[in-house]
Amino acid sequence: MNSLTLKLIGIIHSPFRQAADTPIQSCMAKDEEGTIELFPEFMPALRDLEGFDRIWLLYWFDRIAIPRLVVKPFLDPNEHGVFATRSPARPNPIGMSSVRLLGIEGPRLRIGELDILDQTPLLDIKPYVPAFDCFKTERIGWLESKSLLRLHADDRFEKPPTPRS
Amino acid sequence: MNSLTLKLIGIIHSPFRQAADTPIQSCMAKDEEGTIELFPEFMPALRDLEGFDRIWLLYWFDRIAIPRLVVKPFLDPNEHGVFATRSPARPNPIGMSSVRLLGIEGPRLRIGELDILDQTPLLDIKPYVPAFDCFKTERIGWLESKSLLRLHADDRFEKPPTPRS
Numbered sequence: 001m002n003s004l005t006l007k008l009i010g011i012i013h014s015p016f017r018q019a020a021d022t023p024i025q026s027c028m029a030k031d032e033e034g035t036i037e038l039f040p041e042f043m044p045a046l047r048d049l050e051g052f053d054r055i056w057l058l059y060w061f062d063r064i065a066i067p068r069l070v071v072k073p074f075l076d077p078n079e080h081g082v083f084a085t086r087s088p089a090r091p092n093p094i095g096m097s098s099v100r101l102l103g104i105e106g107p108r109l110r111i112g113e114l115d116i117l118d119q120t121p122l123l124d125i126k127p128y129v130p131a132f133d134c135f136k137t138e139r140i141g142w143l144e145s146k147s148l149l150r151l152h153a154d155d156r157f158e159k160p161p162t163p164r165s
Numbered sequence: 166m167n168s169l170t171l172k173l174i175g176i177i178h179s180p181f182r183q184a185a186d187t188p189i190q191s192c193m194a195k196d197e198e199g200t201i202e203l204f205p206e207f208m209p210a211l212r213d214l215e216g217f218d219r220i221w222l223l224y225w226f227d228r229i230a231i232p233r234l235v236v237k238p239f240l241d242p243n244e245h246g247v248f249a250t251r252s253p254a255r256p257n258p259i260g261m262s263s264v265r266l267l268g269i270e271g272p273r274l275r276i277g278e279l280d281i282l283d284q285t286p287l288l289d290i291k292p293y294v295p296a297f298d299c300f301k302t303e304r305i306g307w308l309e310s311k312s313l314l315r316l317h318a319d320d321r322f323e324k325p326p327t328p329r330s
Contacts, residue, residue: 004225005170006257025297044234047246051306058259060169069209081212083290092171092288094223098300123257125248132190134299135263141216
């Protein structure tokens with residue numbers, strides 16, 4: 001089989017309605033909070049998740065215009081292969097963010113430090129575990145010269161808005 | 166739309182032919198190496214990736230028998246919601262591993278510290294960036310009491326082998 005079909009498991013709600021307001025990465029987020037509305041059939045899968053203070057979210061970059069192989073990322077005026085960036089316009093438009101888990105009430109999760117657009121479809125939740133996810137590295141490629149001063153995205157990858165009739 | 170269809174972008178080759186040989190997480194891997202055979206049409210997306218010494222792989226857990234909402238994970242005799250674990254038998258069977266990037270030659274990437282079964286379908290590659298991916302946490306739920314001594318998986322989530330006729 002050459003393809004995999006995924007189901008949506010919920011919707012991420014955030015204060016960010018457009019790319020220009022959205023932090024580029026969760027480490028650049030400030031105090032804004034959001035929620036996840038998990039579809040009720042998946043609630044048993046949340047058991048014991050409240051014990052973690054950070055979680056990974058995998059989600060669908062559903063507002064990109066077209067997938068690309070080479071992009072000019074938000075943090076650089078030069079082009080790079082899209083696999084060397086965290087840009088959303090990828091062959092498989094899956095986003096990956098580590099966010100703070102603030103609480104769970106039934107099917108609703110409160111989250112913080114998010115870098116995700118409102119109404120984003122959710123694909124998976126995993127616990128964040130420093131022993132599994134934190135590694136020292138010596139080389140971070142083109143990012144080495146960047147001081148990460150730019151905090152917010154823009155609409156370069158997005159579908160144009162639908163014209164009003 | 167309630168579903169998202171992804172295309173395979175390549176195949177991961179590893180020395181691990183069955184779950185029982187496979188490290189549970191890349192931090193438990195030793196010196197084994199593997200390769201990624203990227204489908205040639207995606208090669209432009211690799212530009213500048215060689216500057217990173219660690220990369221994220223998103224891939225398909227294609228050998229699980231059935232998705233589950235509650236599992237007994239490899240590291241615990243107690244059950245937990247699958248979103249509170251990194252177990253493969255999830256509603257959307259997407260695996261996520263940080264591996265060492267050892268080199269790139271054309272469409273072939275050499276990787277190390279992998280925890281992935283041989284012939285695993287690849288969905289995405291992202292650069293590993295400590296500023297984006299490393300966070301201090303205080304609570305890691307049910308994992309807090311685990312000393313992570315178990316290194317290898319088993320076949321509890323896999324489809325049974327096809328009987329020989």
